[in-house]
Amino acid sequence: MPGRSLSILLGVTGSIAAYKSLDLIRRLEGEGVSVQVVATRNALPFFPVLTAEVFSGHPVETDLFNPVLPRGEGEGRVSHLALLEKADAVLVAPASADFIARMALGLADDLLSTLLLSATVPVLIAPAMEEAMYRHPASSAHRKTLRERGVVEIPPDSGPLASGKSGLGRMASVDRILETLLPVLRETRPPSGPLSGVGVLISSGPTREPLDAVRYIGNTSSGRMGDALARAALARGARVTLVSGPTALPPPPGCDLHRVATAREMEEALGSLFPSHPLLIMAAAVSDYRMKDPVPGKRKKDGGEWTLSLVENPDILKGLAERKKAGQFLVGFAAESSLDPDRLLEKCRNKKVDLLVANDISRTDIGFSSPENEVTLVTPAGGFRTLPRADKTAIAGQILDAVLASGWTPPSALA
Numbered sequence: 001m002p003g004r005s006l007s008i009l010l011g012v013t014g015s016i017a018a019y020k021s022l023d024l025i026r027r028l029e030g031e032g033v034s035v036q037v038v039a040t041r042n043a044l045p046f047f048p049v050l051t052a053e054v055f056s057g058h059p060v061e062t063d064l065f066n067p068v069l070p071r072g073e074g075e076g077r078v079s080h081l082a083l084l085e086k087a088d089a090v091l092v093a094p095a096s097a098d099f100i101a102r103m104a105l106g107l108a109d110d111l112l113s114t115l116l117l118s119a120t121v122p123v124l125i126a127p128a129m130e131e132a133m134y135r136h137p138a139s140s141a142h143r144k145t146l147r148e149r150g151v152v153e154i155p156p157d158s159g160p161l162a163s164g165k166s167g168l169g170r171m172a173s174v175d176r177i178l179e180t181l182l183p184v185l186r187e188t189r190p191p192s193g194p195l196s197g198v199g200v201l202i203s204s205g206p207t208r209e210p211l212d213a214v215r216y217i218g219n220t221s222s223g224r225m226g227d228a229l230a231r232a233a234l235a236r237g238a239r240v241t242l243v244s245g246p247t248a249l250p251p252p253p254g255c256d257l258h259r260v261a262t263a264r265e266m267e268e269a270l271g272s273l274f275p276s277h278p279l280l281i282m283a284a285a286v287s288d289y290r291m292k293d294p295v296p297g298k299r300k301k302d303g304g305e306w307t308l309s310l311v312e313n314p315d316i317l318k319g320l321a322e323r324k325k326a327g328q329f330l331v332g333f334a335a336e337s338s339l340d341p342d343r344l345l346e347k348c349r350n351k352k353v354d355l356l357v358a359n360d361i362s363r364t365d366i367g368f369s370s371p372e373n374e375v376t377l378v379t380p381a382g383g384f385r386t387l388p389r390a391d392k393t394a395i396a397g398q399i400l401d402a403v404l405a406s407g408w409t410p411p412s413a414l415a
């Protein structure tokens with residue numbers, strides 16, 4: 001079904017965690033996944049139906065005894081089967097202890113349980129209950145039965161529970177649910193797009209160079225630009241690998257994340273991943289220097305000065321550009337205190353990149369730790385184009401569109 005967006009059926013059952021399902025709907029819609037909610041009767045006291053309908057753009061279905069579709073929509077067919085036809089996966093979040101038991105037993109006494117009994121697409125559950133219920137042998141046995149049938153369990157977190165106690169049983173965070181669900185969905189039906197199936201390798205965030213066991217040289221890069229590029233590439237159908245220095249950001253769902261700390265760790269990770277990726281985007285703010293001999297343990301103060309001896313780190317991008325094979329396209333970033341065209345062109349050619357994205361780091365309203373950016377695109381042939389200030393998501397999309405408009409054709413395989 002080319003062009004149809006991914007779609008899930010979200011089952012909401014009776015748990016206080018049902019309020020989190022609203023955020024889940026928003027985040028899924030943001031990822032381009034259409035959501036049809038089916039709520040059980042026990043969910044309704046906890047679940048703001050009208051808000052869910054506004055967020056999802058579909059009526060929340062609850063009623064099994066509404067057997068035929070309205071005129072013009074497959075008139076005469078049983079409606080719950082029609083709800084399933086559109087779904088690429090079924091996610092039950094929150095999944096209460098009672099509902100998990102009913103799933104395991106194969107009961108079909110309401111709309112959601114009936115749908116699950118007919119589902120042939122992947123099914124995922126995010127349990128939410130008190131710790132004692134979660135650990136009860138009956139609950140454990142039901143979850144085991146479901147797992148054996150291929151149901152994916154997104155295990156709960158520990159933390160404050162509805163009873164006021166603290167323990168295991170909070171529904172997994174929306175980030176963790178998406179991390180599990182989106183790859184399952186994308187495998188069901190890989191997204192189409194101009195980068196469909198193309199391996200895109202993105203470096204992101206700062207690096208940290210240790211001075212001793214607790215101190216380091218870092219920089220103010222938030223990783224937001226690399227994160228936005230990863231999301232934009234995923235939305236265009238790419239297979240994305242993200243090599244990230246330390247950031248506070250959760251990984252974009254569906255990408256393969258490699259976390260590193262130092263420039264040399266980043267060099268090693270990128271070096272082994274580069275040969276299998278046609279497109280490299282080097283958005284990381286790599287520290288140019290590292291401490292020559294980091295102090296073992298924590299350096300004690302001694303009343304005197306501490307003189308640091310720094311040595312240069314490898315230029316990762318330059319090293320990778322030297323190993324570039326036919327069909328590969330390299331995008332570099334430039335952090336400059338003023339955008340001098342001669343210097344930018346020299347950097348573009350010196351780094352041997354196909355496109356250089358230059359940031360003006362003297363501005364505090366854009367760039368490094370800001371959600372917005374304004375960049376100048378430079379090509380080795382001397383082409384200059386400014387992308388006016390916009391949020392990093394929009395800038396990331398425009399950078400990828402510039403790569404795709406450059407005449408580069410992603411190869412089906414690398415030699």
Ligand code: CTP
Pocket residue numbers: 263282283284285286287288313314315316317318331332333334335336351
């Ligand atoms: N870069 C790299 N390895 C380094 C330093 C930078 O791969 N050791 C990459 C960055 O990720 C970016 C590009 O090179 O894509 C340019 O980074 P920038 O900091 O602007 O330039 P430098 O090479 O560090 O040069 P200078 O700071 O001297 O301008």
